Amino acid sequence: MSAPDVTVPGAWAGGPVTDRATCVLEGNAGPMTLDGTNTWVLSAPGSGEAVVVDPGEDDPAHRAGITAVLAGRRVALVVGTHRHRDHVGGLDAFLAQHPAPVARTAGEHRVAGLGLRVLATPGHTSDSLCVLLDSGELLTGDTLLGRGSTVIATGNQQGVEQGGDLGDYLRSLELLLSLEADVVLPGHGPPLPDPRAALSRQREHRLARLEQVRCAVAAGHRDVEDVVTAVHGDVEGTVRWAAAQSVRAQLDYLAQQP
Structure with missing residues (x-):
């Protein structure tokens, strides 16, 4: 090419x-x-x-x-x-x-x-x-x-x-x-x-965000909206909706871990 x-x-x-x-x-x-x-x-x-x-x-x-x-x-x-x-x-x-x-x-x-x-x-x-x-x-x-x-x-x-x-x-x-x-x-x-650098950055971002969610849960945040605020701050509108989608997926992932 x-x-x-x-x-x-x-x-x-x-x-x-x-x-x-x-x-x-x-x-x-x-x-x-x-x-x-x-x-x-x-x-x-x-x-x-x-x-x-x-x-x-x-x-x-x-x-x-x-x-x-x-x-x-x-x-x-x-x-x-x-x-x-x-x-x-x-x-x-x-x-x-x-x-x-x-x-x-x-x-x-x-x-x-x-x-x-x-x-x-x-x-x-x-x-x-x-x-x-x-x-x-x-x-x-x-x-x-x-x-x-x-x-x-x-x-x-x-x-x-x-x-x-x-x-x-x-x-x-x-x-x-x-x-x-x-x-x-x-x-x-x-x-x-x-491609390798871009994919690696996305993987590292995902793992870092997952750790932030893990820490938020350990600090007592359980509800999706509470975790969104703890991790992402006071975002609003479509950005908050998108953050909630990914936080829900992260909480589901953590719940499946031994």
Whole structure:
């Protein structure tokens, strides 16, 4: 693959990153989506086919942007990295325009001139997937973000069990650390040019936060909201909701330890 173009330290606007991967950035920026959802269009140079990872929300303007980047190439495979609406809410509408098989489980594919390994990486949600190209690009969905830390999504949201689990998440990070990858292409935020360093930082952050939660419990905090305040301070709104999700996952993890 070509050298990744990850030189912009500030706002992320999408665009080509390697000679096989281009990001179409959805206009849904926010506290949980960072700069917006990254839809990745993957194709070997000269191929008349492409793979689309995370077609995003049900947004006609975003679908038009993906179609423009496809530039006439046929969609040979779609991968949804997990069930959340900002990644696959527009999947059916996208398939209506670009009919293609959808990879929903782990497996290997040879398509659009690419070798792809779809990997089961539960933790953020129970159905989270990552994709490794044989050219070195590692697409991580929400398992590893371009900045910040991943929420471990627990409980029931909009009638769907999320299945987030800290133990699963730590094991998924170990799996990704075992891979030979050259650049991380995340589901939100900019690419990361040193996968091992980025994954190691996330693992160490998780373990450090787990220790903070352990200390909060030892100090007498038991309720999720009390632990959130003890560990994260007086955060509010969406940030507090996200912190509570991960704290609940950490408390569940600690309860399972001998």
